[in-house]
Amino acid sequence: MKTSISRLLKTTLAAGIALVGATVANAGTMKLGMTTWVGYGPLFLARDLGYFKEKGLEVDLQIIEEASIYMAAVAAGELDGNASTIDEIMKYRSPDFCFKAVYALDDSHGGDGILAPAGIKDLAGIKGMEVGMNEGSVSQFWFNILLKQAGMTEADVKITNMTADDAAAAFMADRIPVAVTWEPHLTLAKQANKGQVLIDSSKTPGLIVDVVALNCSYIEKNAADVQALVDGLYKANEFIKANPEKAYEIMAKGVGGWLSKPADFASSAAGVNFYGKERNAEFFKDGAAGESGKLVTLGGEIWGSFKKLKMDVKYEDLVDTQFLAK
Known part of the structure; x- marks a missing residue:
């Protein structure tokens, strides 16, 4: 009898642990699509250094070399968001497809x-x-x-x-x-x-700016995970400043493709400005009247003239900064 009770307790405990583990794994997941670009390196760095995981978030980063494909995947719910330029994502925003930029990754500075x-x-x-x-x-x-x-x-x-x-x-x-x-x-x-x-x-600094944009429903339902993403990226950018060579090595391996060699990654990184906490605050300061807002306006003017927009995209339709100051 004692042996049976012991086995029952062990079985019950194991099942409870398994259930908790499954709950944690399912609660903190995010899938992002992007092309091969040096500016997306911090996403891989934060993932591979465990900065997302320590906040309870698992991030699945998928290289998809065509914007229309990864945007379709976001619209279909197969991805939670993407990394792309502000002007690029503007073309896909519509009344039926809501997503917003929650973090600025980099701008092209010679790339x-x-x-x-x-x-x-x-x-x-x-x-x-x-x-x-x-x-x-x-x-x-x-x-x-x-x-x-x-x-x-x-x-x-x-x-x-x-x-x-x-x-x-x-x-x-x-x-x-x-x-x-x-x-x-x-x-x-x-x-x-x-x-x-x-x-x-x-x-032309500040004109080609990459952001992480997430489906609006994902943001609403997973605020803690979005915060974990932002916090992890802040920490990754500090690591780049303190340990650039090691950071380039890790990011090169993660991003892969034509950037798979650390030397090539480092060379390409010279053509971008990585955005950390201070630069995000500066870029999004003053909202629609500030730097990011003017870029959205410029995107609307240019893509609007080519009839590439599905709606009149306002700043508040495309940007959500609630996670940046926490």
């Missing part, structure tokens, strides 16, 4: 650029030339800002729609004279002494 023939002095010099560019992407958004600053429009050039990678390849092969692309292609062109980087995003 994006325009490859052009040597001797061209400014953007006006490419008038009439064929430009390889990914229409509907952040490349088009950024390029149109530059055109506007130069008093030009896309009508002043000949756009050929292709991916940023294909545009760079076409430029290197002399099939097109101008390409709007990003790293590592800018560095590769420099190393090959091919043409020139006419302008890069270091000249």
Whole structure:
């Protein structure tokens, strides 16, 4: 009898522990989709250093190289959110598909650029030339800002729609004279002494900004998990400042792809500004009237002119800063 009671107690205790474990695992989970980009490294760093887990959150990071695919997955509930540029996600916001940015990850600071023939002095010099560019992407958004600053429009050039990678390849092969692309292609062109980087995003700080955006229902139902995400990213950015070489090693392994080597990751990281707690506070300060709000307005103007928006996206439709100051 004593043995039977002992076994019963052990069985009951084990079942209770298993139930608690299952509850914890199911309570704190988040699935995010994103492309291969150096600016998303802090997500992998926080995951692999256990910063999310110590707050009770398990984060599943999935590399999906097409924005329309991971946004469709978020809309279908297969993902809880994504990492992407502010202007990119604006195109998918609709009355029926609600998501909001809860954290700013980075901005491109030299990671994006325009490859052009040597001797061209400014953007006006490419008038009439064929430009390889990914229409509907952040490349088009950024390029149109530059055109506007130069008093030009896309009508002043000949756009050929292709991916940023294909545009760079076409430029290197002399099939097109101008390409709007990003790293590592800018560095590769420099190393090959091919043409020139006419302008890069270091000249336009704060215009190509990546954020983590989450489904509105997920935010509402999982506030503690969203806070854990933000806190983990804050901690990851402090680690980058204190231990950059080790951070690049961990992030390179996590992000993978063309950034899988720490040296390549470190080189590409020089072209971005990682956003921590202070920079998030600064970027989102003053709401719609501040830096982030002006970027949303600019995105609305540009994508609206190309009829890419599904609704008139207001700042409050796209941003939720409640977790940043805690």
